Amino acid sequence: MTIKTIEKLCCPFDISDLNLTIISQDKTENIIEGLLICDTCKRIYPIISGIPIMSPDEYREFKFEQPILERWKKYLEDKKVENFRLIS
Numbered sequence: 031m032t033i034k035t036i037e038k039l040c041c042p043f044d045i046s047d048l049n050l051t052i053i054s055q056d057k058t059e060n061i062i063e064g065l066l067i068c069d070t071c072k073r074i075y076p077i078i079s080g081i082p083i084m085s086p087d088e089y090r091e092f093k094f095e096q097p098i099l100e101r102w103k104k105y106l107e108d109k110k111v112e113n114f115r116l117i118s
């Protein structure tokens with residue numbers, strides 16, 4: 031997904047802006063891996079294989095996302111993720 035498209039996304043819960051952390055991108059600057067974090071509710075939406083995971087909480091499986099977030103720990107500044115939200 032391109033940065034331009036990702037920049038248009040907002041949090042589906044509170045319509046707040048999301049902070050983008052780019053983890054990897056391809057030569058055409060499509061974002062392959064990254065993190066979107068909501069300023070308001072602190073929900074964290076991983077971008078995996080170019081797709082932002084922005085489903086409602088009840089359709090998300092933390093056990094599937096946990097290994098990815100573990101791998102990207104350094105981008106989370108050692109904050110923990112609980113209930114899909116970043117907690118300090």
Ligand SMILES: [Zn+2]
Pocket residue numbers: 041042043044045046068069070071072073
């Ligand atoms: Zn939010």
